[in-house]
Amino acid sequence: KNQVEQSPQSLIILEGKNCTLQCNYTVSPFSNLRWYKQDTGRGPVSLTIMTFSENTKSNGRYTATLDADTKQSSLHITASQLSDSASYICVVSDLSSGGGADGLTFGKGTHLIIQP
Amino acid sequence: DGGITQSPKYLFRKEGQNVTLSCEQNLNHDAMYWYRQDPGQGLRLIYYSQIVNDFQKGDIAEGYSVSREKKESFPLTVTSAQKNPTAFYLCASSIQGGTGELFFGEGSRLTVL
Numbered sequence: 001k002n003q004v005e006q007s008p009q010s011l012i013i014l015e016g017k018n019c020t021l022q023c024n025y026t027v028s029p030f031s032n033l034r035w036y037k038q039d040t041g042r043g044p045v046s047l048t049i050m051t052f053s054e055n056t057k058s059n060g061r062y063t064a065t066l067d068a069d070t071k072q073s074s075l076h077i078t079a080s081q082l083s084d085s086a087s088y089i090c091v092v093s094d095l096s097s098g099g100g101a102d103g104l105t106f107g108k109g110t111h112l113i114i115q116p
Numbered sequence: 117d118g119g120i121t122q123s124p125k126y127l128f129r130k131e132g133q134n135v136t137l138s139c140e141q142n143l144n145h146d147a148m149y150w151y152r153q154d155p156g157q158g159l160r161l162i163y164y165s166q167i168v169n170d171f172q173k174g175d176i177a178e179g180y181s182v183s184r185e186k187k188e189s190f191p192l193t194v195t196s197a198q199k200n201p202t203a204f205y206l207c208a209s210s211i212q213g214g215t216g217e218l219f220f221g222e223g224s225r226l227t228v229l
Binding site: 004043105107 | 120122147151156157158159160161164166172204206209210216217218220221222223225
């Protein structure tokens with residue numbers, strides 16, 4: 001069964017500090033991996049999408065890495081801001097669905113709190 | 117601006133009542149999806165549609181129904197057969213093929229009294 005595990009479950013850091021969120025998956029065959037940011041009570045917003053051949057992708061202060069061999073991904077947030085407080089969700093797509101959105105496995109998310 | 121609009125944002129329902137959640141998109145996307153989100157759990161797929169007048173059950177379709185009469189609209193009905201309907205419901209859309217990036221609405225929170 002395809003699974004996506006995220007750690008830590010929750011994290012509290014001070015404003016201005018860096019942090020790294022982890023995502024391990026067992027989805028096979030792999031198509032792509034996505035990171036979403038979800039503010040409380042709102043819909044998720046895409047941060048990055050990475051395919052098998054990509055091992056690093058940045059979006060402003062967010063940098064995602066992918067190791068397809070070990071089936072691990074990380075999301076690094078640099079110089080955190082109060083607006084980074086949110087849940088971060090890792091989502092993996094399997095190739096059997098053509099890489100489309102109907103073959104996605106969602107992680108439970110990491111709840112990040114930035115304190116002033 | 118292009119996007120996905122869900123309504124209502126908050127909805128209260130008495131046990132035994134059916135309710136319909138609206139989802140409209142103007143992104144010209146072929147595929148639309150309904151997810152359910154519960155605290156401490158990942159998003160779970162209820163139904164999805166890849167083309168007008170066609171839709172498929174997801175992992176937790178029991179107690180739900182949908183229709184796709186127009187490309188822009190994909191309403192979800194939560195029926196009285198759904199035993200635990202209190203949840204946050206998210207509608208999403210994507211372009212068929214490619215990376216299938218999902219674009220989400222702002223969600224609808226349903227509470228059963």
